[in-house]
Amino acid sequence: MRSIFRPPASWRHRSFRYRMMVWRCVDCGAVHNYRARRCRRCRSGRIGEDQLPQRGRLLFYTMVRTMFEGYEHHSPSPAGIIEFEDGTRILALLTDCEPEELREGMVVERVFRKIAEDGDSGVIVYGFKFRPLLTQGK
Amino acid sequence: MRRVYAVGASMIRIDEYWGESLDSLASQLVDGLFSLAPPKIDAVFVANAFGEVLQSQSNLGAIIAEDLGLAGVAAYRVEAGEASGAAALHAAYQSIGAGLADTVLVVGVEKLSDASPEEATAALSLSERYDYVGYQGIPQQAIASMMYAQYLRRYEVPQEMVAQIPVLMHEHAANSPHAQYRFKISLESVLSSPPVAEPLRRLECAGLGDGAAALLLCSSDALSSIRHDEVAELAGMACSTDVVTPFDREDPLRLGAASRAFEEALARAGTDRKELKVLEIHDSYSIIGCLILESIGLSEPGKSGLDVKRGKYGLGGELALNTFGGLKARGHPCGATGVYQAAELFLQLTGRAGNCQVDDARVGAMINLAGLASCGFAAVMKVRGV
Amino acid sequence: MPKLKDVFIQGYGAYIPSLRIKASEIGRVWGVGDSELPVKEKAVNNYDEDTATMAVESAKYALARAGIDRGRIGAVYVGSESHPYAVKPTGTIVAEALGVSNMTLAADLEFACKAGTEAIQIVSGLVSSGMIELGLAIGSDTAQGRPRDALEYTAAAGAAAFVIGGKRNDPVAEIEASRSYVSDTPDFWRRSYERYPVHGHRFTAAPAYFHHITSSVKTILGEGYSLSDFTYVVFHQPNTKFPFAAAKMLGIPPEKVEPGVVCHVVGNTYAGSALLGLCKVLDRAKPQDKILVASYGSGAGSDALVINVLEGIEGKRGLAPTVEDLVGRRRYIDYALYLRARNKIRLQ
Numbered sequence: 049m050r051s052i053f054r055p056p057a058s059w060r061h062r063s064f065r066y067r068m069m070v071w072r073c074v075d076c077g078a079v080h081n082y083r084a085r086r087c088r089r090c091r092s093g094r095i096g097e098d099q100l101p102q103r104g105r106l107l108f109y110t111m112v113r114t115m116f117e118g119y120e121h122h123s124p125s126p127a128g129i130i131e132f133e134d135g136t137r138i139l140a141l142l143t144d145c146e147p148e149e150l151r152e153g154m155v156v157e158r159v160f161r162k163i164a165e166d167g168d169s170g171v172i173v174y175g176f177k178f179r180p181l182l183t184q185g186k
Numbered sequence: 187m188r189r190v191y192a193v194g195a196s197m198i199r200i201d202e203y204w205g206e207s208l209d210s211l212a213s214q215l216v217d218g219l220f221s222l223a224p225p226k227i228d229a230v231f232v233a234n235a236f237g238e239v240l241q242s243q244s245n246l247g248a249i250i251a252e253d254l255g256l257a258g259v260a261a262y263r264v265e266a267g268e269a270s271g272a273a274a275l276h277a278a279y280q281s282i283g284a285g286l287a288d289t290v291l292v293v294g295v296e297k298l299s300d301a302s303p304e305e306a307t308a309a310l311s312l313s314e315r316y317d318y319v320g321y322q323g324i325p326q327q328a329i330a331s332m333m334y335a336q337y338l339r340r341y342e343v344p345q346e347m348v349a350q351i352p353v354l355m356h357e358h359a360a361n362s363p364h365a366q367y368r369f370k371i372s373l374e375s376v377l378s379s380p381p382v383a384e385p386l387r388r389l390e391c392a393g394l395g396d397g398a399a400a401l402l403l404c405s406s407d408a409l410s411s412i413r414h415d416e417v418a419e420l421a422g423m424a425c426s427t428d429v430v431t432p433f434d435r436e437d438p439l440r441l442g443a444a445s446r447a448f449e450e451a452l453a454r455a456g457t458d459r460k461e462l463k464v465l466e467i468h469d470s471y472s473i474i475g476c477l478i479l480e481s482i483g484l485s486e487p488g489k490s491g492l493d494v495k496r497g498k499y500g501l502g503g504e505l506a507l508n509t510f511g512g513l514k515a516r517g518h519p520c521g522a523t524g525v526y527q528a529a530e531l532f533l534q535l536t537g538r539a540g541n542c543q544v545d546d547a548r549v550g551a552m553i554n555l556a557g558l559a560s561c562g563f564a565a566v567m568k569v570r571g572v
Numbered sequence: 573m574p575k576l577k578d579v580f581i582q583g584y585g586a587y588i589p590s591l592r593i594k595a596s597e598i599g600r601v602w603g604v605g606d607s608e609l610p611v612k613e614k615a616v617n618n619y620d621e622d623t624a625t626m627a628v629e630s631a632k633y634a635l636a637r638a639g640i641d642r643g644r645i646g647a648v649y650v651g652s653e654s655h656p657y658a659v660k661p662t663g664t665i666v667a668e669a670l671g672v673s674n675m676t677l678a679a680d681l682e683f684a685c686k687a688g689t690e691a692i693q694i695v696s697g698l699v700s701s702g703m704i705e706l707g708l709a710i711g712s713d714t715a716q717g718r719p720r721d722a723l724e725y726t727a728a729a730g731a732a733a734f735v736i737g738g739k740r741n742d743p744v745a746e747i748e749a750s751r752s753y754v755s756d757t758p759d760f761w762r763r764s765y766e767r768y769p770v771h772g773h774r775f776t777a778a779p780a781y782f783h784h785i786t787s788s789v790k791t792i793l794g795e796g797y798s799l800s801d802f803t804y805v806v807f808h809q810p811n812t813k814f815p816f817a818a819a820k821m822l823g824i825p826p827e828k829v830e831p832g833v834v835c836h837v838v839g840n841t842y843a844g845s846a847l848l849g850l851c852k853v854l855d856r857a858k859p860q861d862k863i864l865v866a867s868y869g870s871g872a873g874s875d876a877l878v879i880n881v882l883e884g885i886e887g888k889r890g891l892a893p894t895v896e897d898l899v900g901r902r903r904y905i906d907y908a909l910y911l912r913a914r915n916k917i918r919l920q
Binding site: 053057058061065071078082088107108109110111112113114115117119122123125127128129137139140141152163164173175178 | 188294302303304305307308315317318319320321322324325326327329331332335336339381382383384385386429431433434
């Protein structure tokens with residue numbers, strides 16, 4: 049199938065994809081990366097917006113070698129599970145690194161990147177990726 | 187609820203059928219099923235996952251019913267990702283159990299050879315959340331590989347242990363007439379196969395092929411009116427779901443959907459896991475095979491690979507696992523896979539499993555998953571009267 | 573022209589992508605010897621970076637230094653000759669990614685290599701007039717050079733952003749004055765629907781770059797400045813030679829120019845070029861230093877800015893990576909990987 053990026057789909061998810069705005073349960077703290085109206089953990093209906101931090105720890109990583117049609121320019125690409133201070137885990141692509149630089153537990157930071165393009169004429173899809181810290185110790 | 191019986195099964199070998207379409211693949215099942223006089227069928231449940239995306243075809247209930255010569259019969263297409271087959275079986279089980287139908291045909295059909303490797307990867311990844319994972323271009327296998335990494339780290343086992351699963355699957359498939367890959371492979375060849383997403387390697391992933399399988403189910407009332415040679419009872423079936431993305435769960439290595447469905451199916455069947463002689467599981471990736479065995483309590487956490495190595499799950503072992511080769515070697519025609527598993531259980535319990543036959547197979551079970559265990563189905567089948 | 577009133581730089585941020593290609597590697601492919609190379613190496617945006625993403629990264633650093641509430645940003649101006657869309661603003665992508673208020677002015681500017689200083693001028697005007705409290709001025713480019721053309725050695729990727737506002741928050745610097753000089757000079761252009769720009773070779777020098785830069789500098793000096801007032805002078809840097817040659821024409825000692833030169837190791841980052849030079853100078857400047865910036869954009873024009881460094885620089889400098897940090901983070905690629913990163917390999 050063709051990777052068709054429907055503009056409304058990118059648009060309605062932009063706060064999560066651009067800034068990692070999430071929906072956090074006011075009662076139990078569970079984080080949803082979709083517009084949850086009821087907490088998936090405690091069923092509470094009290095959900096508020098929150099932003100995940102800029103930095104987290106790389107729990108696990110892998111090299112994605114078969115990506116979808118439309119992502120050929122990105123393949124192969126490292127991907128990982130990033131865990132934040134509050135325990136929230138996010139699945140994300142990694143960038144600006146060679147696989148041998150990656151270590152489980154290393155601190156990574158969020159950057160804004162191009163995720164995919166719908167050919168030469170369709171929309172450009174933007175979103176978060178993570179990279180090793182640009183300057184260590186800063 | 188009423189008792190539900192399986193009275194016939196039919197499968198084609200999983201392969202690349204360049205000359206066949208979804209409907210013509212399914213129509214090949216007729217001979218195997220209705221060699222006897224065709225019974226009166228109340229409903230057809232068609233399991234298929236990717237008809238829309240790979241064949242531009244929906245409405246497969248009506249289309250497959252017509253191709254089977256059953257136009258006029260109530261027909262439904264059932265989709266639950268890679269668990270579509272078990273979902274269709276579950277729907278049939280419920281409709282017979284509830285007394286709404288007496289004779290139901292479950293058909294699973296999928297054609298993956300129409301897909302390029304990228305399309306097949308994308309199709310499998312449709313079970314994961316697209317707006318979160320899919321849009322990033324991250325395929326399902328990458329998530330499975332990180333569950334794998336977590337597993338190796340937590341239990342401090344070498345990859346050679348997890349990679350025992352595909353070796354066993356090929357051993358079982360070598361004698362399996364309908365398996366896609368009827369040959370043995372060595373542990374070395376698994377570990378040296380190209381990485382798909384480290385640590386996951388090519389030969390640890392299920393074979394994707396074209397397939398079609400069917401199972402004929404009926405109620406006890408209909409049993410007397412159907413001419414049949416063999417019967418097994420679909421004694422219990424259940425479904426459970428989980429948080430979709432594994433790393434959003436409390437413990438990504440515990441497949442709760444599989445264990446809950448399994449427990450409930452055993453309870454409904456009034457049996458115990460100790461009674462099981464045959465088990466067909468959803469080894470979409472070697473690691474998922476291990477996690478199922480450990481989540482349902484058949485192997486200790488971190489020990490399933492060792493159990494495989496020690497022969498626990500061989501055809502002559504304590505519990506025969508994936509007796510025709512499982513998803514890895516029998517093949518994984520996604521939406522049809524659950525129907526293959528059920529048909530294989532039926533062959534085992536009716537003593538017609540040929541070279542794959544397990545001695546004294548009187549109770550068997552299957553587990554079919556969608557995605558990375560976001561949805562799980564389990565079924566228990568028994569020899570009649572057990 | 574009166575001097576600007578109460579216009580301050582609250583924060584500045586640079587961004588340079590991590591990939592580098594050596595000019596000698598490009599020369600290897602086309603048989604050009606090292607002695608003819610205009611720069612040492614240039615920064616290359618990766619496949620997942622474009623003008624919008626680099627603008628966002630530089631603006632994040634500028635905001636980190638400014639330490640202001642993003643909701644108070646009232647304008648986002650992005651200057652570039654490589655906006656990702658021909659029609660659809662970069663500014664809205666940048667504003668959304670940064671999480672600034674929706675009630676903001678946003679516009680894209682294009683004036684070859686001087687669209688970044690224009691953004692500063694426009695935001696300065698808005699602040700000075702009281703139309704906005706704070707604004708973002710960004711220059712960002714992923715410049716394209718036709719393979720084998722002289723520009724292929726220099727056309728680079730980079731961005732710089734400035735948070736500009738009134739005198740609050742311990743500003744980094746004051747923008748004291750600004751003058752421009754433009755004329756219709758076709759030294760470099762890219763027609764609609766064309767992939768690569770065309771340039772006039774030596775015509776880009778005397779009547780274009782040098783005439784406009786020296787004219788804008790002379791114009792601003794006419795406001796009552798003398799060259800000796802300035803600790804640093806930053807020029808647009810299409811190659812390593814031009815800024816020093818312009819300085820020589822104006823009688824500026826090379827020591828005042830050298831600290832703001834980045835193009836030898838980054839290349840020509842077009843709308844980001846003079847601004848990256850300014851960031852580099854701010855990374856080392858002391859309070860009371862005076863900086864003269866003169867950009868150049870083909871077509872043609874030059875914007876001159878007079879900037880006074882203030883006490884705030886000391887506390888804010890360390891809040892984001894310096895230009896040196898960004899120059900130091902680099903990974904060399906060969907020409908094949910360069911073609912891949914720049915999406916020059918046909919896959920369909």
